[in-house]
Structure formats: C-alpha cells, structure tokens
Amino acid sequence: MFTTITTRLFSGALVLAIVSIIAFTLAALSPRHPEIYKLGADAPIEAVQSVRTSLGLDLPVPQQYLNWALDAVRGDLGTSYVSDTPVSDEIKQRAPRTLILVFVSVLVAALLGVTIGVLAAVYQGTWIDRLLTTSASMVQATPGFWLGILLVTLFSVMLGWLPATGYVPPTVSFSGWIQSLILPAFALGLPSTAAIVRQLRGAMVGELKQDYVRSAIAQGYGRMQVALGQALRNAMGPAATVIGFQTIVKLSTVVVIEKVFAIDGLGSLALNAVFRGDTPVLLGTVMTFAIVVVIVNMLVDLSYSWISPKSRGAA
C-alpha cells in the first residue's frame, strides 16, 4: 500500500511538471501586456520597458519558466497584472467554493446515478428500465448551463424559494450556504448522472450474469439482496472510473455554471483573466485545476484496491 501511494505521488508530480510546461508555453505565447494596467495605454516606451524588465518578460522563455516554476513550487504564483495582488491569495480565497460546488455536484450525480443504475439493471428489460435509461439520456442531452438558467427562472425568479445567484460562505450563514449550493449543484451534477447510470447499469448487468450471482440466487437471497449485497460492489470498479472522469468533466463545466449563478470561484477568475489578458492569473488557475485533477485520479486509483480485493495483491 505504501509503495503504491509513493509511486502514484511520483507519477502525479511528473504529470504536473509536464502540465506546467504546456501551460507556461501557452501563457508565453499569449500577448502579455501588464504595462497597460500599470501605466495606461500611452505610456512612454522607457517606462513600458522597465515594467517588462522588472517582471522578467524580456528573459528567454526557458529562463522565465524556471523562475516561475521555482516560485510556484514554494506557493508563489506571481502577481495579477490587473489587481497587482498575489495570484495565490486570489486562488486560496476562491478555490473552496469551486471545489465544494464540484464535490457536492458529483455527490448528487453519484447518488442519483448509482441508485438509478442499480434499479435499471435489476429491472432490466422492463418498462422501469426503459423509463430510467430514457430519462437519463434526456438529461444527458441537456446542457448544464441551460438547466441552471431554467432552475433559476423557476425556483428563484418565479417561485422565489432559493437565491438566484451568489455564494454564501458557511461561516456567514450555514443555511444560506446550503441554499446557495442547491441549484448550482443540481445544474452541474445532473448531466453527469446519465453517464454514471449507463456505466453502472452495464457493469451490473454483466455482474448479474456471473456464477456467484446464480449461486446467491440459488441460496435463496432476495432480488435486492443479490443486487446490492452481491453484485454492486463488483460493479463499482467501472462506476468509480466514470465518477472520477465525471469529476474532471465537472471541474471543466463548473466554469460555465459559476457564470450562470454569478459565483466568484476559480472558473470566473480564469474567465476574467482570459478577457483581461491577465496571464499569471490564468496560468495559476490552470495549475490549480491540474493539481485537483491529479489528486482525483489518484483517489480513483486507490479506490480500485478497496473495491477489488484481487487487485490489492497485484498492485
């Protein structure tokens, strides 16, 4: 177990190193004009030059990368061109709300997806199965941001039950925090349900054909006891993969959902950075997301050894 984790950590660090090179290359290729924010559009050329020199923009790109990477490893991701504040401060402040939103939405999707997937597999071939899988496909074709807009229109604008926009930190108001999370979490999570349903239904149908299931039925276990007590855990391997993958998808679409609900998270930070040409902020956000993705992949890998005792010996 210990060596497994060390290997995973090592390969995770390697992935992050490669990501940092790709992301920095893109950042170096994009037009970087911090002087506009510091000096205005009509600044004298000498002043522009001195700003660029102080930020190291006139160094060769590999040199720039090394400087940035050495700082980044120590937690210093540079300074925003626009607000002149440390990028890492900005990220630290916004990351929790984005990560909580993604976590809750994946939780919603996983709970719904596993429940519906198991039911569809248990009732396979019946109208229940067809109803569940068809509704799952419908939800899959619905873009989360439209779903979000619809939810806001219905529950906030028309019914007035839940707040339309914004994020309330739990330290300010716990019930306000829950309320501010419900709509965005559903808008973000629901479209993932379909993928989990499909994967889990397929895996369950495969498991339900196995000899050990027939053996359990022959022992007099009930239908749900067989499905939940015998087959589900063995079907969870593929489900864990797809839940992990959907978490990464959610880390992407959360950018859109944050805009729908006007949540000041990492997504809107990155989006504003693109619009303003705030390269250090965009770069820092990309790296933060990549770290989260690497951690999620690591957790999925580790979950296999919990799900399948056989792989424990092999790893």
Place this chain on the structure above:
Amino acid sequence: MMNKSHALASPPQTRPSSLTASLKIKPGLIRPALLTMVLVFVALLAPWLATHDPTQQDLLNSLMTPSAANWLGTDDQGRDIYSRLLFGLRLDLLAAVGAVLIGFLIGTPLGVAAGLLGGRVERLFMRLVDATLAIPPILLIMSVIAVLGRDYTHSMLALGIIFSFGFIRIARGEAKLTRGSTYVLAARGIGVSTGRLISRHILPGALPALITQIGLFLPVALLISASLSYLGLGVQSPQSSLGAMLQAAQEVSLTAPWQVLPPGILLVIAALILNFLAEALSDSLRPRGDSDPLLATAAGTLRPRRPTELRERDVVLEVRNLGIEVADPLHGPRMAVRDVSFALKRGEVLAVVGESGSGKTLTSMAIPGLVPAGARVREGSIRVAGAESTGVSLDRLRHLRAHEVAVIFQNPLACLNPSQTIGQQLVKPLMRLKGLSKAEAHARVIALLNEVGIPEPERRLAQYAHELSGGLAQRVVIAQALSRDPLLLIADEATSALDVTVQYQVLELLKRLGKERGLAILFVTHSMGVVSHIADEVVVMYAGEIVEQGAAMDVVSSPTHPYTMALLDAVPRNQRGAKLPVSPPGAAPRVTTALSQCGFAPRCSLSGPECKAGPISLQSWTALRGTRCIRRPDEVAQLRGRKS
C-alpha cells in the same frame, strides 16, 4: 442452429473486407441517420428557411411575443428569434463538426505514427497526451483562446486538439496491434511499404472504433461549443449562436423569462439526435447484453423456516412426467425435456447422467426454479418433501432455495463472490436467511468447515476466493450449501472442473455427508465413472428423455441400453490393453415436441427398421429397472467393449 448439410450446400461466400462490412448501414442506424440528416439540412438551408435577417435590429420591437411576423417573437434587440435559432444552430453545428473533424484529422495520423514507431518516442508522446488531459478541457480551451484571441474558429481548433487525444488512443492501439501481428511481419518481409500497411491494415481495422468515437464526440462538441459561446469565448456578436442567445436571454429573464426556452429546447433536440446517432453507432459495433431472468425469480419475500415434515415415508424429491419447453428464436419453442420421472429418498444419491444437451441440467435446475432464459416447465410435477415446486409463488421459491434445496455448481471459484471474504459469504446467509446471531453463525461455520475437511478454518474465513485452490473452494461451497440444512443437495457437474485426485476426495466427502446427515443428493454428471463411485440410483438421459434407470450397481454392471453402454465405454480405465475412450459417434437429435422413433437409432449399431417405426416406450426387462430399448438385454450386452 444451422443445419450442417445446409451449410455445406450453400455456395462459398467471399468474405467482405472489414472496411465495407463496417460501413454497411445496419437497420438500427437508419432512424438516427435520417434524423441527423434532417438536422444537417435545417442547418444548411438556414438562409432559405429564415424569415428575417438574423442580425437585423429593431429596438422598437424588442422582446415581442410570437406573432405572424415573428413566429417565435423577438429578442432584447428586436431581432427575429426564429431566424436567429436557425443561424445559431447552423453555426453551433458547424463548430461541433469542425472540432470533431479537426480532432480526427490531427489524432489519427499522430496515433498511427506513435503506434508504428513504438519504443521511447511513443512512451514520451503518450505521457504528453496523458498530462494534457490533466487540464480540464474548458481551461485548456481558455488557455488556447488567450493565445489566439476570442473567436469560434479558435475555440473549434482548441476543442479539436482535445478531441484528438481520443483518436490518438484508438489509432495507436490499432497500429500497435497490427505492428505486432505475424502477417505484418510477413508482409514487411516481402517489402510491403508502410503507406500500404496503414491504408490496407491499420485504418480499416481502426475504422469502426474511430467512427464510433466521432459519433460520441459530436453531441459533446455541440454542448461545449454552445457553452463557449455562452461564456463569450466562441461565436462573437452579432453572429448568432444558441449559447449566445441563451446568454442574452438570461440577462432579460426577469422581464421575459420565456426567452430562455427556444434556444435551450433546440439545443437539447439537436444533442438528443446526435446522442441517438452515437448510441446506434456504438450498439452496431457492440450489441447490448440481454436480460437475466433468474434475478426476477428472487423477488419473493422470505419467511423463517417452517418445520418440514416428510410425508410418504422418506421421499425427498419426486419428479413426475416432467416436460420442459425451451424457447429457440430460430426454430420456435421445443420440448427439451420430456416425460421424466424419478424419485429420491433421504440419504440416497441419485445420479443423472448424459451428454451435454441431454436435458440433465435443465431437469435438475427446474427443481429450485433456476432454469435459464426462455425455458419453463410445461408438463408434470416436481415435489420437494411432498410439496409441489413448479408454478409456485416467488415467496415459496425463495423458501425452497433458502431452506430445502441447495445447489452446487460446476466452477466453485466462480461461484464465490470475488469481493467478499469466505467468512462473509458463509456467515452472512446464516444471519440473513436463517436469522442466526453473528456469534452463532460464526460457530456454525467453523464447525461446518471442519466437517467438510478444511484445515485451519479460522484462517480461511479471512481469505478471498482467489486465494483458494479449486478443491478447497469446492469444499467451501459444499459447506455453504450444508449450512442451510437442506433436504436435497443438487450437485451440477460439481467435480468436473477439478483434478482427478481432488475429484475423488470431493466425491468421498459428498458420499459421507449424505449418509451422515441423511441428505438426499442429486448428482448431475456426464461421467459414468463418477456414477459407479457415488450413486445408489442412476437415471441416464438422452435427447431429453430417460433412456435407462435403475440401481447404479445394476446399470453399471449390466447396462440394458446401447447408449448407457457407450457411456460406460467412454470411461477411461487403467488397465492393460484399454482402448482410448470414445464417445458414441454422431449427435443427439433436436426434438420439437416428441420423437417419432428411437432417438438413439441413428447412432446405434443395433438399430433396425423396427427401431425407426415409432417412439419407444420405457420397457421393464426386470423389476425396478427401465430401459427405452426394444432389444433384449443379452443382445445389448454383446456390445460391451466393441467399437460402436
């Protein structure tokens, strides 16, 4: 199944190349393909279908509800929503198709190159691909757009790069597979060029997977393109896009909430059609598995065991005139088991012997209601401890399985749950099905494991199935069966998968347990060797009927049916000059309703015209013995040891 002579009679077909085969339109693809074409036509014909210029503003008539002039009303700038929808769909579809095509065109050659080059270059390249996937797609697209500037062609390119990774994996896999295959090594040997290798072998091989991937990416691409336009990173104003329309609609949702409906609904319809196409494409490549009816038979509720009284002396199992019908999608239903009758008493072992397809397994599985899909009991009765077990309620079926009839299947390792310890699998049924406390169940399990001869039972409880040998696993499964104190134990080829020595030990164990516990054992096997070892009574089945039944000793020592004789000759014997075992030549007939002659006649060396004149009934040459053969026992006895 196909008739052999028919197959031979048909002219030899030329095998279609995999390229044309994979491109042939399958029936399931027609509807999604037509719907997709409708979608494409609407997008292509947008300039002709539109009633207004989609960019024409009319601020005096903004946010109008539907009217004759503006079929779906106007937006916040007074532009015609219907026309904007058509042009929006057109541009969003273009962006989606463009992104997927870019992905395909970048990914396929790169993947083929990586797969063909192999070694270090390939590993490095794939590392790069994997690492790039650690950047969430929208953030990667944002980084690319930060370089190139905001425009839908740029977001299309960025999305295409992300999609290319999917194509890289498929193309690389196929290229690797091709590179390693022997025929390619041979082709290389005779100087076939790499280009030819790619166009003749790799691309046709990878094409089905690549096409499926295109199908899967299309709806995703549509939704992502719309999201990017919503964010302001894709299609730029004043051009129309469904995402940008939604963004504008959201701004005015307080005054005109209905504005969010038309673009969203159209987007969902388009995505549904593309999803439909994707599903049809992947289904045509890999069809979905069919249903499993056994689970549905476990739907009853289980009550605690009632004390079972054995009426009619000690008869545990009585099968009378059993007929089982099996569905056959090609030829219609057929009676796979006909007129089968036998009885089994406490402490007795009855062996049901026959080749595969003889109906022996179907007969035995009908007892606890475990017949496979499409099979059902049509005639006769099965009584367990005097109570009928066919056509009973699901509750009764679960009672039967949990308390009265235990089954041991062929492959013991596969019958144990891979993710539960042996202890969990033995203790849990006792708690769940028998209502024992955990401590009671544990003590009972340890005693049982000792009884079935498993050394160090405490240690075994913590192990998983994959840590056991086949023989040990079979003992665990036997303990599992015994733990429920059944009246009847059905062992379906329970020793066939084991080594000969282990097989012998397990047979001894079953024999002993049967005698000690007064358990009735129904032993299903194809081997006469096993019969002579374990059985008190034997039933020989052929083509769904009993051809011979009687005391095992008698049947083995003096078989009265040529088929029994052939089965006995198939037993390998360790003696000088022993011939290699031969199974009787030919195959059992396929019977729809009833046989019109002796079923074994075509394979029998004693058959004559009288055997083919009509169906043969069970004859009783001696008491307690039945034989479905009109030849006298002494005639049949002459067959012994002779090649049939």
